[in-house]
Amino acid sequence: MGKLIEEFRKGWQGVATPPLGLSLAFALACLLLSTLARWGLAQVRPDVYFTPYFPAVFFAAAFGGFRVGIVTALVGGVLGFVLNFGDAFADRARFVLLTLYWGVCALTIWGVEHYRTMLAEQRRISRRLIEEEEYRKLLVDELQHRLKNKLSTVHAVMHQVLHDQPEVWARIDPRLRSLAATDDLISRIDKGGCDIRDLLISELGPYGHVRFTLNGERLFLPPKLAVTLSLMFHELATNAGKYGAFSSPRGLLQVSWTVNDDRLTITWDETEGPTVGEISTPGFGTKLLKSALSAFDGKSEISYLKTGLHCIMQCRIPKSE
Known part of the structure; x- marks a missing residue:
């Protein structure tokens, strides 16, 4: 159950594509809720056939992708056409409304899929930037380590060369140490x-x-x-x-x-x-x-x-x- 909830959370947030079974189950739940809403509206307006299914198509497409959205739109159209919650009967007007319903659903699914594609691309770019930043930090740390070793080597070589010139070494040594201390201070804050x-x-x-x-x-x-x-x-x-x-x-x-x-x-x-x-x-x-x-x-x-x-x-x- 916990794994199922986690998959639903990732799918809802767009982090990962949910399994097909979970997507279809979510679409079915949306259709049931839409049908229930249609039944409630029929108590006031019996000729409302397809409007309650638009939210189901939108959420199903946003969660499971355009294929699940298309299936939801088709099933919603069939339910709206077949089910009657009043004295209304199927006529030419209902065929026209069904055509309009599927046309609007097509536009809705296209818009949702376009947004999902953009979101996926942004997430891909974000992951790539994070990976590049981590790689850059690794390179910088390695470079700083090598520079520190080089400075230590230079310090040791100059000390060896100037061991018989203490006055000159006394002027150079603290300056090298000052540079090393500053570099360490800068490296600590990236x-x-x-x-x-x-x-x-x-x-x-x-x-x-x-x-x-x-x-x-x-x-x-x-x-x-x-x-x-x-x-x-x-x-x-x-x-x-x-x-x-x-x-x-x-x-x-x-x-x-x-x-x-x-x-x-x-x-x-x-x-x-x-x-x-x-x-x-x-x-x-x-x-x-x-x-x-x-x-x-x-x-x-x-x-x-x-x-x-x-x-x-x-x-x-x-x-x-």
Whole structure:
């Protein structure tokens, strides 16, 4: 009984084609109900012969297909012509009504079958898209796994090559780790980008959560922009740890961001850090900060105030990648 109910549910919802026996049984039930309705109408209007059978044809065709609909229309026509629930008798008018009934039934069955065909095609496309999405996720996961292995290999090779140059390695190692951490963060949300707050916390968390405050609405960044900003945040955080707010026991950092249309503005503001002395020749980090956002129609402005480093980053948020 449970299997029969499940087959009826799938057929009614259009998920699967019901068995022929079940379709015919449903059509028979519709005909019986229509005949009962016709008997009730005959108490008021005895010359109603075929109209009650239209719903039976519609539902039978929708449930079992056009063949079951045709059988239902034929049987309904015969019942309407043969059965009498009053003093009326078969005449030429009933033949004309029967012809009209079958004509309307043909149009009804055609319309229902057209709708069923469209629905089946939409379901087929939906299943194919779901399968393609699952396959894409599988490929993306495999690609991310391979990229992670490649990054680990690059990290190991460079460490081996630069083992006798600790100063150079000390500059490269944290940047590679920052890239790996950002890639992991992006991969966890299926390449949909990552939240700017999560990105900042991953970079600033090691310095202590009480040392910084984040102000801004929830904002998801596309992957390419997220990777670029992660490098910039890493440079700024490293600078703050060596020379800025994080190098002082009382130093604090406030990062805020706003979005106007598709323009993102990020403000990095350090306070209570050491007094900024003479500015040295711009190194790799400074050059990175000034040029990294050019690919996103953006720029960075760095100011060395008495209270600490102040940086404003502006760029366009890509619509898609």
